[in-house]
Amino acid sequence: MLFQLPNHETLYEALVARDPSYDGRAYVGVTSTGVFCRLTCPARKPKPENCRFFDTVSACIEAGFRPCNRCHPLAPTAKADPAIEILLDALEKNPGYRWKEDTLITRGFDPSTVRRTFKRHFGMTFLEMARLSRIRNGFETLSRGGRVIDAQIDANFDSPSGFRTAFARLLGQSPSSLMEGGLLRADWIETPIGAMIAVSDKSTLHLLEFADRKGLPTELKKLRRLSKGGLGIGRYGPTNQIEAELAAYFRAESAKFDVPLAFHGSAFTRSVWEVLRQIPVGKICSYSDIAKAVGKPSATRGVARANGANQIALVIPCHRVVGADGSLTGYGGGLWRKQYLIELERRFTVSAKAKK
CATH class of the missing domain: 3.30.160 (Double Stranded RNA Binding Domain)
Structure with missing residues (x-):
């Protein structure tokens, strides 16, 4: 169930195409420059004979390559973009701030560029992310037993209807219900x-x-x-x-989840979830691997549906399932999160090896 890198030709084609599905799964070491990059690196592409492909950052470093200063392979993909890092930092420092397009312009950002960049990396715009951050404040007020009007004020919404609509979009029902x-x-x-x-x-x-x-x-x-x-x-x-x-x-201290779980799914779906929970930390597998493990090797599509129906993220680790060729495939939380989680879990395996 370990990921096997595709052949050199397939990986080189992905490098030329800057295929984002390999982010976090494959890296290229360029022998002529001594650096290693993501396959999505914007730098001019090296000749095929000057490329060595690896499945981990540590393998690149052990082979003597240093990280590229353009694609920043040591950082999560999204954080390699300076605009994203600046805006996420601002949002973290002031989660209740009401961001608008005019605010972005005042701070020297082009709203359309920011919108496209965040949508590409996170599946949502920065303004949507900031709005969600404000809703959290209202959510916490309600959690403490506060009134809906207090939650609206804490979430920094001017109108009750705007808060109700935003809240219902998140939970599927209004706060008063x-x-x-x-x-x-x-x-x-x-x-x-x-x-x-x-x-x-x-x-x-x-x-x-x-x-x-x-x-x-x-x-x-x-x-x-x-x-x-x-x-x-x-x-x-x-x-x-x-x-x-x-x-x-x-x-990165413990990947053990002991919380009792309630499974809501068919017998087949639950069997898929049980197999997912058996995938060791730091390992990945394909949909066909899971299908074989549940005794239905032809049920690859059914496995994919069961994977997508998982309602207990991380604890049932559907993020450890990739395409048959090793590329990152659809993940409800977003591919950037899937990349982050896979890279995080590699730290567990590195740490375990160091203790031996």
């Missing part, structure tokens, strides 16, 4: 790669998704229908547990 003390409770968890929404009852975790995932309202609607006890804002014990486990995971 959330049940007090519902059987299921939703709360916000911050991570280095974006906010996540966790939903749990008193004993199990039902959902863990990135807050900007477009399918989140639909997933929450299904949960409300299944629970019949309504959805409220707040948290039970499993949410506290997964928050602590996620913190250790992102510090």
Whole structure:
């Protein structure tokens, strides 16, 4: 189930095409310059005979290559763009600020360029990201038992209708329709790669998704229908547990998730999820590998659907599944997150080897 690099010709074609699907999965060392790059590097392409391909950054360094100063292979893809780094830093320092296109212009950015860049890397614009950040403030107010009007003010929305609409776009229902003390409770968890929404009852975790995932309202609607006890804002014990486990995971201290899970899916879907949980940290596999593991080698498409139906991100590690050729494939949280997670988990394996 280990990823095998495609042949030299395939990788060179991907290099020439600057194929983004190989980001985080393959790197090229250029013997004529001594540097290694992402396959998407904007620099002039070397001759095929001057290329050596590797599957990890550490392999490039061990082979004597130094990182390229143009494509920054040691940094996550998105962070290699200076505009992204500046704006994300500004957003982190002041998450409640109301960003507008005029603000971007005042700060020396072209709004259309920023819009395209963020959309390409994150699947959402910077203004959408900033809006989501403000909603978090309102979400936290409601979680503490605050009134809807207080949540609106804390989220820095001028109009009640604007706040209700933005909130409903996130959770699929208006803030006033959330049940007090519902059987299921939703709360916000911050991570280095974006906010996540966790939903749990008193004993199990039902959902863990990135807050900007477009399918989140639909997933929450299904949960409300299944629970019949309504959805409220707040948290039970499993949410506290997964928050602590996620913190250790992102510090590269532990990839062990012991939080009890509630699976909502068919028998086949649940069998796929169980196999996903057995993929070791730092390893990846293909959809066909999973299909063989569940005893249905021809069910590759079914496996892909089950992968996409996963409602408990990271704990059920669907990010460890790649295309048959090793390229990054669709991930509900965005390919940039998939790249980040795969690179993060390589640190676990490097750390484990160092301890031996």
